[in-house]
Amino acid sequence: MKLLGQPGRLVASVPKVARSLNLALSFGSMAGLFNVSGIALLAWAVAPLLQGPMLPSSSLIALCGSVLTLVLAFWLRLQAETRAHEASYQLEEALRERLVEHLSRLPLGVVQGWGSGRLRKIIQDDVKALHVAVADAVPFIGASLSQPLAALLVLALVQWRLALVALLLLPVSLVCMALMARENPQQRRRYNEASEAVNAGVIELVQGMAVMRTFDNGAAGWQRFNARLQQFTSAVESWMAGSKVPWKINRLVGAALPTAVVLMIAGFVLYHAGQITLVQWLLALMLGTLPIKALEPLVHLANYLNDASAASGRIEDVLMQPVLPEPQQPQQPQGHALSLNNISFHYPGQTQPALSNVSLTLAPGTRCAIVGASGSGKSTLARLIPRFYDVTEGSIHLGGCDIRQMHSDVLLKQMALVLQEPFLIGGTLEENLRLAAPEASEEALQHIMAATGVSEIVSVLPLGLNTPISERGSSLSGGQRQRVTLARALLSNAPVLVMDEATSYLDAHNEQRIQQALAQLAPDRIVITIAHRLSTVVDADVIVVMHQGRVAEQGRHHDLLNQNGHYARLWQHYQLASQWTLQREEQV
Numbered sequence: 001m002k003l004l005g006q007p008g009r010l011v012a013s014v015p016k017v018a019r020s021l022n023l024a025l026s027f028g029s030m031a032g033l034f035n036v037s038g039i040a041l042l043a044w045a046v047a048p049l050l051q052g053p054m055l056p057s058s059s060l061i062a063l064c065g066s067v068l069t070l071v072l073a074f075w076l077r078l079q080a081e082t083r084a085h086e087a088s089y090q091l092e093e094a095l096r097e098r099l100v101e102h103l104s105r106l107p108l109g110v111v112q113g114w115g116s117g118r119l120r121k122i123i124q125d126d127v128k129a130l131h132v133a134v135a136d137a138v139p140f141i142g143a144s145l146s147q148p149l150a151a152l153l154v155l156a157l158v159q160w161r162l163a164l165v166a167l168l169l170l171p172v173s174l175v176c177m178a179l180m181a182r183e184n185p186q187q188r189r190r191y192n193e194a195s196e197a198v199n200a201g202v203i204e205l206v207q208g209m210a211v212m213r214t215f216d217n218g219a220a221g222w223q224r225f226n227a228r229l230q231q232f233t234s235a236v237e238s239w240m241a242g243s244k245v246p247w248k249i250n251r252l253v254g255a256a257l258p259t260a261v262v263l264m265i266a267g268f269v270l271y272h273a274g275q276i277t278l279v280q281w282l283l284a285l286m287l288g289t290l291p292i293k294a295l296e297p298l299v300h301l302a303n304y305l306n307d308a309s310a311a312s313g314r315i316e317d318v319l320m321q322p323v324l325p326e327p328q329q330p331q332q333p334q335g336h337a338l339s340l341n342n343i344s345f346h347y348p349g350q351t352q353p354a355l356s357n358v359s360l361t362l363a364p365g366t367r368c369a370i371v372g373a374s375g376s377g378k379s380t381l382a383r384l385i386p387r388f389y390d391v392t393e394g395s396i397h398l399g400g401c402d403i404r405q406m407h408s409d410v411l412l413k414q415m416a417l418v419l420q421e422p423f424l425i426g427g428t429l430e431e432n433l434r435l436a437a438p439e440a441s442e443e444a445l446q447h448i449m450a451a452t453g454v455s456e457i458v459s460v461l462p463l464g465l466n467t468p469i470s471e472r473g474s475s476l477s478g479g480q481r482q483r484v485t486l487a488r489a490l491l492s493n494a495p496v497l498v499m500d501e502a503t504s505y506l507d508a509h510n511e512q513r514i515q516q517a518l519a520q521l522a523p524d525r526i527v528i529t530i531a532h533r534l535s536t537v538v539d540a541d542v543i544v545v546m547h548q549g550r551v552a553e554q555g556r557h558h559d560l561l562n563q564n565g566h567y568a569r570l571w572q573h574y575q576l577a578s579q580w581t582l583q584r585e586e587q588v
């Protein structure tokens, strides 16, 4: 599979597919050989017609042989294409499985960092691009290489002068192609960048349409998009302009007709000089154009494979990411006391630590709130507990085990995460609620729905719990989605609940309700809440105040206020902001 270049590496990594494609390549090559043989036999069979109307019996045998050989060539070509397409589907399936399986073993932070759009493109579009290139390229490569080579060989054996004549225009075509390819890398990069900018522009235009239209009826958005389109057009034009002349010359000499004319004239001269027979001349006319005709499609194929190489590179980038290390001898947590022991953390590639020397001990049943200015490290701290990343220094223990010594499945079963952007799956409302606890009793479900206010959402839906939720939950409001994800987390019974701005869309009434639900339904759980609205943290058992990646203070609300430090300042700002908001609301 070396012929395929970089995509060939991915093909070779799936042995079943590599075997099928090798077979397709062989069938394609044999199809090319049989095609040439069929044409040669045909030339030999019909040559006597040039001298008289009667065909000798040997011609009839040759004619039958030719038909049979051409049919066989057709059948081989069909086999090559069928096998290549089947193998490409298998490749597509194997790569998607492998990507999804690999992603499931990567640190969640790395997956989150890539973003869903980029991963979707790799798993869907790039894998598809590889499928298309491989399915089309393999049988084609076989035939496109074997056919012109076989044609030249036959010609060389039959009449070497005519073989040379068939090659006469080939160097001109090759030079033109080299000139066309000269600027390729830069031009291709410019073209690709412009094309990606247009794609991004389309997404921006569609996703941001509502916002854009409110600014200036969308004119600015259209202008930005038009500018990108113009850049794309100019990239295409500049690429075309650089290669216009060689392209035109190549169109002229790279087609079959000029070589056929040259062969006709050369054959005429050689025939009249008694150097060749009529059969040889006819054979040259029928086979001599095959080498030059194979060139242009091969160039297109190279372009195709070039694009597939970029897709393979992106697929390999994901597959080569190191997985989250799993322990050789996994340990089981005893209970769910949580301790962070002098942990520090750098994001990959960053020089500044996001967290430094953070220590924290949380007994079961503790309500812990993490507060601090933007960028102080709150979310980072929360993400290290379910091992989105491994700490750079120090350790995190759950139930007495270092979390790196627990199997990640076991660790994640101990955790329920609720993030600011609620994630809902395409399914019914009930399926969403039961996602982490499909076996939960009806009673438990109803109880949690009532406590979190989900019952009220359900009561106004005609289909109730059976209401289909569109993907990502766009049929519910932000606050409704947050209530559903909080109810889901509570139903899961996981002993550690991590909530990162999980109630940010809720109004004050529902916010209070959730706090009560947590106290009532999760008395033994550790609940870690990251909140900007400080009103939600006043009752926490411990408030951890982060400042520049360090724990600046920790304690209860009143104790921290008395310290008159970071928390007291945060509280002051929060109070001022709340009053300001209230005054504005009253004025309105």
Ligand SMILES: Nc1ncnc2c1ncn2[C@@H]1O[C@H](COP(=O)(O)OP(=O)(O)OP(=O)(O)O)[C@@H](O)[C@H]1O
Pocket (backbone or CB within 6 Å): 113, 347, 348, 350, 354, 372, 373, 374, 375, 376, 377, 378, 379, 380, 381
């Ligand atoms: N994926 C990432 N890669 C590199 N640096 C990051 C990444 N995520 C966060 N950081 C950096 O780590 C530091 C802490 O960020 P973090 O998101 O934990 O802060 P935060 O307190 O939760 O902020 P906010 O309240 O704005 O959400 C910041 O300096 C931020 O720029």
